[in-house]
Amino acid sequence: MQWGVLDEIDLAIVRALRRDARRSVRQLAEEVHISRSSAHTRVRALIDSGVIVGFAAEVELAKLGLPVRAMLAVDTGASPEGSELAAALAAIPHVARVLTIAGEVDYLVEIAAPSHEALSEVVLRRVLKLPGVTSVRTHLVIGETEADPVDDLEPPGRGGGAPPRTGPVPTSPRTGPIPTRSR
Incomplete structure (x- = not known):
């Protein structure tokens, strides 16, 4: 393959x-x-x-006792080199995921915490204390909508490119979602 x-x-x-x-x-x-x-x-x-x-x-994190979710925008003031800081962020309790990104900040850190106090503890006493971290902006998650980019894939020979998402995706009992094209 x-x-x-x-x-x-x-x-x-x-x-x-x-x-x-x-x-x-x-x-x-x-x-x-x-x-x-x-x-x-x-x-x-x-x-x-x-x-x-x-x-x-x-799993449903709230049902596991982790109802407070947040995304931390972590800046180092320099482009992130290596994975030492990413590994240090990932080792902090309640961190679910660390993304190294290009843009206004260097990392996005997903948090799943049992309370706002625990979230505050993560930000103030753990993340901001890491060497190299210059700022953290906290964004509380108030909802989530999932999309699956796999549904946009087409096999070779179908014209390439992903169809635009415009409403419900038609499905087939044989193959699941049917890729569609707008012309």
Whole structure:
């Protein structure tokens, strides 16, 4: 399998597993209308090629006692070099993710905390104390809407480019979301 090039069946498998990674190979084969052995071979190839990097349970953080979510915009005053600061940020309790970015700040840090007090503790006593951190802006998360860029992918030969998102995505019981084009 060439990296970055998936056929319609591979895309259907990836989409199906992103919707529910718990499904069995038998269920997956039935959904995309291929044999079980073909489904198994294709899933294995997607794993071996690095397209699929794992299967994980998504959890509701608020139900785990972490209802306060925030994004911290962390600036160092210089372009981030190496990953020492990113690793130090990731080691702080309640940090869910650290993104090294290009733009007005150097890092975006996602926090999931049990309280506003715990969030304040993370910002004031942990993040701002790290060597190299010059400023932190805290943005409270008040809602979340998910989108899946995998739904925008098209197999080779379909004209390339992603269709614009304009309302609900039509679906097919065979392949899941159907890519559409506006002309």
